[in-house]
Amino acid sequence: MTPFAYDRPRTLSDAVAMAAEEGAMLYAGGTTMLDLMKLGVYRPKRVVDLTFLEDPALREIAVEGDTLRLGALATMSQAAEDAAVKERAPVLSESLWLAATQQLRHMATLGGNVMQRTRDTYFRHPDWLELVEGEAADVPTYGNTPYGDGRLTAVRQPTRLSAVLGTTEADTASYPGDFAQGLVAFDTVVEVVGPQGAREMPFGDLHVRPADKANEGDYARLDAGEVITGFRVPLTPALARSIYIKARDRESYAFANASAAVGLEMEGGTVADVRIGLGGVATVPWRAREAEDALRGGPLTEETMRAAAEAAFADAVTHEANAFKVPLGRNVIVHALTTLSKLEG
Numbered sequence: 001m002t003p004f005a006y007d008r009p010r011t012l013s014d015a016v017a018m019a020a021e022e023g024a025m026l027y028a029g030g031t032t033m034l035d036l037m038k039l040g041v042y043r044p045k046r047v048v049d050l051t052f053l054e055d056p057a058l059r060e061i062a063v064e065g066d067t068l069r070l071g072a073l074a075t076m077s078q079a080a081e082d083a084a085v086k087e088r089a090p091v092l093s094e095s096l097w098l099a100a101t102q103q104l105r106h107m108a109t110l111g112g113n114v115m116q117r118t119r120d121t122y123f124r125h126p127d128w129l130e131l132v133e134g135e136a137a138d139v140p141t142y143g144n145t146p147y148g149d150g151r152l153t154a155v156r157q158p159t160r161l162s163a164v165l166g167t168t169e170a171d172t173a174s175y176p177g178d179f180a181q182g183l184v185a186f187d188t189v190v191e192v193v194g195p196q197g198a199r200e201m202p203f204g205d206l207h208v209r210p211a212d213k214a215n216e217g218d219y220a221r222l223d224a225g226e227v228i229t230g231f232r233v234p235l236t237p238a239l240a241r242s243i244y245i246k247a248r249d250r251e252s253y254a255f256a257n258a259s260a261a262v263g264l265e266m267e268g269g270t271v272a273d274v275r276i277g278l279g280g281v282a283t284v285p286w287r288a289r290e291a292e293d294a295l296r297g298g299p300l301t302e303e304t305m306r307a308a309a310e311a312a313f314a315d316a317v318t319h320e321a322n323a324f325k326v327p328l329g330r331n332v333i334v335h336a337l338t339t340l341s342k343l344e345g
């Protein structure tokens, strides 16, 4: 690990000012940051620890009118166990319960969770520095921070972890988190505070797809010094009838090979609203809009569910190692819809 300065700001404005300095990075639960710093993927000059910030809104989870607001510093376990989340947005609670381990969930925050990086093997390859020796001085930047995505060109090739949706020929890194799928499916708004003040954006705009990257290090649409402060999720009937299905190698402590965050609202025999977010299969948290469009306004049958699942993966690009994700992903969607249809009674 390279040496770094360590800050513990008490106010958000101090944190933003510190984070805006050259080479600074935010630190919340540290469950990803420490790993990536030890591996040399992240080499911050300054670490700005958010966990001492005193503003309670950063940790609060509350229903505000027809919106569920989750503070970005709320821990994963806090959100998973929250009564309002469990009742009004079960998909979010379930996605957090199925992520990582209890110890990690107690440490890790919601803001840090959505900002985690790919688990694809090449990204953390311990020999990367040797592989790119001589190029290390040209490491691309993330925000204003030296950042190790130079390794992508050195050792990358599709693995069984790689994405099948939203890829380019050169970039198949999969987004690994579980929580983000529910956020993207249910039109969540991200609150951000930075040197220019507060702003918000659709959660679906936060992560940068490979085809839209101006630089290889681009990952999230946050400027230097910007801190995610919260997430606002519109409360809808489909969110109240929602589920997270995660297919993985082990029943615990494993990332998704394919996952689906799905919500359903029925009016009689007709699909009034349906939301489908996919994980483990795409380069960013993925909204399967084609699948939603295929179902909305029609009946929910084995046939229509299968057709929707086909539509979700119509544009998939596979390699030998990850082709299994397409049938797996389709089955995860059908399983989630079938389960929800029974809940609807």
Ligand SMILES: Cc1cc2nc3c(=O)[nH]c(=O)nc-3n(C[C@H](O)[C@H](O)[C@H](O)COP(=O)(O)OP(=O)(O)OC[C@H]3O[C@@H](n4cnc5c(N)ncnc54)[C@H](O)[C@@H]3O)c2cc1C
Residues within 6 Å of the ligand: 025, 026, 027, 028, 029, 030, 031, 032, 033, 034, 050, 072, 073, 076, 098, 099, 100, 101, 104, 107, 108, 109, 110, 111, 112, 113, 114, 115, 116, 176, 177, 178, 179, 226, 227, 228, 229, 253, 254, 255, 256
């Ligand atoms: C062994 C293991 C298994 C795991 N399994 C899963 C799993 O199954 N599913 C899953 O979803 N995750 C899993 N994780 C990932 C884990 O959930 C994340 O490490 C955690 O959520 C990150 O949160 P954190 O608060 O610790 O973030 P940190 O490690 O502190 O930060 C992570 C990133 O987020 C940035 N950041 C932090 N807070 C903010 C903020 N407020 N605004 C802007 N940027 C911010 C940091 O700069 C850093 O880039 C696993 C992790 C480990 C180590």
